[in-house]
Amino acid sequence: MKLQETHSGRPAEKPRNGAESKEGAEMKDAWVEKMIHEYATYLNEGNSGVVYRLNIAEIPQEMRAALTADEGKETPPDQAIKILKVYSAGEGKREFEMQQRAYDIASQKRDDPRFAQVPKPYLFKDIAISPETSDFLSARANGFRSTGRAEVLVMDYIPGADVATNLYREVIRRHPKTRHLAHAADELPFAQLEQEAALALDFRRPGGKGQSEGERINERLRLEFENKDKLLRFLEKKTDLQVDPAVPEQLANTIRLFHENGLTVRDFHPRNAMVVGRFAAQKGGPETAAAPQTFIIDFANAVEIETGLDDRAVVDRYIKTGDTIEGVNFVDPRTVINDLKKLAVAPAERQRAEDADLQEKLEQRRAKLDKSLASRPSRQVDAYEIKLKATLSSGRATADQMFVLLSTNPLGSDQRERLDNLLVNLMRITDAAPELKPAAAEALARLLDKTVPAEKVRLTAYLESLRRP
Ligand SMILES: Nc1ncnc2c1ncn2[C@@H]1O[C@H](COP(=O)(O)OP(=O)(O)OP(=O)(O)O)[C@@H](O)[C@H]1O
Numbered sequence: 155m156k157l158q159e160t161h162s163g164r165p166a167e168k169p170r171n172g173a174e175s176k177e178g179a180e181m182k183d184a185w186v187e188k189m190i191h192e193y194a195t196y197l198n199e200g201n202s203g204v205v206y207r208l209n210i211a212e213i214p215q216e217m218r219a220a221l222t223a224d225e226g227k228e229t230p231p232d233q234a235i236k237i238l239k240v241y242s243a244g245e246g247k248r249e250f251e252m253q254q255r256a257y258d259i260a261s262q263k264r265d266d267p268r269f270a271q272v273p274k275p276y277l278f279k280d281i282a283i284s285p286e287t288s289d290f291l292s293a294r295a296n297g298f299r300s301t302g303r304a305e306v307l308v309m310d311y312i313p314g315a316d317v318a319t320n321l322y323r324e325v326i327r328r329h330p331k332t333r334h335l336a337h338a339a340d341e342l343p344f345a346q347l348e349q350e351a352a353l354a355l356d357f358r359r360p361g362g363k364g365q366s367e368g369e370r371i372n373e374r375l376r377l378e379f380e381n382k383d384k385l386l387r388f389l390e391k392k393t394d395l396q397v398d399p400a401v402p403e404q405l406a407n408t409i410r411l412f413h414e415n416g417l418t419v420r421d422f423h424p425r426n427a428m429v430v431g432r433f434a435a436q437k438g439g440p441e442t443a444a445a446p447q448t449f450i451i452d453f454a455n456a457v458e459i460e461t462g463l464d465d466r467a468v469v470d471r472y473i474k475t476g477d478t479i480e481g482v483n484f485v486d487p488r489t490v491i492n493d494l495k496k497l498a499v500a501p502a503e504r505q506r507a508e509d510a511d512l513q514e515k516l517e518q519r520r521a522k523l524d525k526s527l528a529s530r531p532s533r534q535v536d537a538y539e540i541k542l543k544a545t546l547s548s549g550r551a552t553a554d555q556m557f558v559l560l561s562t563n564p565l566g567s568d569q570r571e572r573l574d575n576l577l578v579n580l581m582r583i584t585d586a587a588p589e590l591k592p593a594a595a596e597a598l599a600r601l602l603d604k605t606v607p608a609e610k611v612r613l614t615a616y617l618e619s620l621r622r623p
């Protein structure tokens with residue numbers, strides 16, 4: 155009997171003789187449909203499915219039984235119902251079965267806080283739906299195709315947000331251009347978060363001008379990669395966000411556990427991991443949010459694999475399959491994990507690494523300048539440094555004076571370059587006349603305060619070094 159086979163966990167009490175009546179099954183179909191109309195609240199959607207939340211407490215007992223197969227004896231936690239947008243007989247069932255396998259594997263470490271979990275799958279149904287239900291679903295979900303049937307997966311509702319949503323929220327909370335929305339970051343729907351973050355971070359959109367389908371796909375992938383990089387660099391370099399280290403740790407451990415146990419998800423992007431509890435690390439003080447528990451969701455692309463392989467072997471054999479008969483590369487699960495690991499490094503430590511990079515860059519730039527001036531003196535640079543030194547020596551360089559010096563630096567082509575060169579000039583001057591260091595620090599701090607605040611973070615270590623005697 156189909157319905158029973160796809161139930162997870164406890165077997166149904168009824169039917170007693172191992173077969174449910176046809177009417178019973180149809181009743182349950184109708185209930186699932188009714189539930190979508192009456193008890194489901196739209197939550198979210200991905201490319202292939204639309205997800206609703208079922209508030210279990212509101213659902214009449216006998217209907218609940220259709221979802222959980224325990225005849226309503228126990229009130230299960232709230233559930234989510236995922237409806238595939240494009241009906242393709244068998245796909246939903248396959249996804250449900252893979253989720254069931256993943257759930258069983260992750261459950262081995264259910265009580266271990268170092269592991270992610272999987273929402274428990276309860277029920278899969280391939281049901282006939284009325285035109286009204288079709289309309290109801292198409293009205294909300296982007297790309298829902300009505301065919302008279304729908305594949306429906308019922309699973310635990312996860313009371314948290316996916317990793318992509320969390321990252322966008324952090325951008326909205328912290329970017330100067332979205333300050334007006336910061337207070338509402340937790341309430342905005344995914345599409346709006348994405349749009350606002352894209353605007354603030356100046357994401358590029360694919361132009362779709364590629365000659366072939368392949369070129370267009372490549373362009374899209376390249377831009378997606380660049381955009382993601384912008385987002386990560388912003389959070390990593392321009393903010394003090396620290397992702398709770400348990401987030402990447404749990405995800406990495408469970409992905410590894412899947413692999414060891416013969417399963418890989420192949421589609422592990424930031425929307426397919428969810429976090430309940432805090433996403434950002436707790437910064438001292440009393441606990442304000444529970445420690446994170448992550449979940450891996452969406453098993454539409456999951457496959458069974460040879461057991462006992464390590465992550466690298468799995469990626470080589472089952473994910474990077476672009477040049478094999480599969481013809482496409484799937485998503486390398488290590489990417490999301492590594493991105494999150496970088497953000498899980500404490501900001502002070504990130505800053506130290508950054509400072510060391512900057513120091514090295516400035517020193518290289520300076521060595522180049524010294525060398526070039528040694529072989530070919532420049533009157534322009536000499537004159538500029540004399541002026542800069544005189545301004546510092548006066549002991550009261552103003553922000554305006556410094557701004558003029560920044561803008562007229564002879565060596566840079568844009569403001570950022572000119573600023574780096576100004577620092578090199580300052581280095582040369584203060585090396586020859588260390589007594590000017592405090593004046594240089596003060597002048598630079600004024601310039602940064604008044605004109606280029608974004609640079610202040612980048613240059614704090616340099617400022618510190620000038621302030622040291
Ligand atoms: N059980 C759940 N509880 C709460 N929210 C969920 C649940 N399952 C999914 N979601 C939310 O809905 C979104 C879409 O779900 P899901 O990833 O399963 O859909 P999809 O269409 O298969 O995705 P993709 O675009 O990766 O193909 C998720 O990113 C997540 O934010």
Ligand SMILES: [Mg+2]
Binds near residue numbers: 201452
């Ligand atoms: Mg998904």
